[in-house]
Amino acid sequence: MTSTSDDAGRGLPGTLAAAVDHELVIKKSRFLAHLAPARTVEEADAVVARVRKELWDARHHCVALVVGTHADAQRSSDDGEPSGTAGVPMLEVLRHRDVTDVVAVVSRYFGGVLLGAGGLVRAYSGAVSGALDAAAGGGLLLRxxxxxxxxxxxxxxxxxxxxxxxxxxxxxxxxxxxxxAYAQAARFTVLVPPGEVARLRADLAAASSGRLVPAAGEDRVVDLPAGPRPRG
Known part of the structure; x- marks a missing residue:
């Protein structure tokens, strides 16, 4: 298949198909990462509130979120950890992995040993990275x-x-x-890479002696499996 800028999705970030959890233990401190799809800040806030309620006894609930088709809104919170050691490193992982419409909450159960600023950065970023790796391994990452x-x-x-x-x-x-959709006729709806619309028209014309003429409408952003793109 000929690659085009439209076919590449104009560099849109990917997202999650479903929530994923990952646990990281460092010097007896437990870091429980929960990543979930969230298309708005309000949806992300609801996820954070639910995690806080479920894990009410954790000492910290640090947050990073990215929402919007082009990662338009980004926020983070250290929730009592030293400034810059939790939320921002978590957010940097989401940015580096090029995902959006995702909220990450890492809840920490303190193990009695201080990790230092560098250790906290590695722990919080590592918890989010581990969750994203688990999502990729489970087929939960979407492009x-x-x-x-x-x-x-x-x-x-x-x-x-x-x-x-x-x-x-x-x-x-x-x-x-x-x-x-079946009514007086069978109506097919195909979501086509913009650069391949003309090819679809030609292939349908060839298959129907010119009787079938598809109508192209609006563009839509869609979620697709993150595996290798098919090739023609």
Whole structure:
């Protein structure tokens, strides 16, 4: 498949498909990292409030969050740890790993041994890094890309054949075939890399002797599996 800037998603940061937890123990201090999807600051605040309630006996609940399609809003909190030793290092991990719409909460149970500023930085950043590694290993990391919404009405008699074609086409060109809506005709909705819309039109025309003409609509940002992109 020919790569284009549109197909690359214009460098959009990725996100999480679901929450993930990770525990790090350093000199008897326990650092419990909880990362969760959050599309707004309000959603992130709700996650933090829930963690504080569930782990009420932890000494600190340090926070970093990044939200917005282009990582527009970013915040962090040391929650009583020495300034700059917790929230900011956590936030730097989220930035470095290029994720957004994510909130990270690291709750610390003090083990009785002081770690020093450098030790705290390594612990809090390491807890978030470990959680992101766990997310990657569990298939919970998603990449984001811009896709053009293409709709196509197909007579019921041809629906099965065209659905098979579109599923193969979507796998080859990194598109998404949404659920089919059945009414007077079968309506297919395909989320297509902007640079591949013309190719889809040509392939459908070839498969239908020019009878099927898809209609391209708005662009949408979609979440996609983080694995290797298919190649045509």
């Amino acid at each position: 984001r890309a811009r896709r053009t919404v293409v709709r196509l009405d197909v007579p019921h008699a041809d629906a099965g054949r065209i659905e098979h074609l579109l599923r193969d086409w979507a796998r080859t060109y990194d598109a998404v075939l949404e659920d089919v």
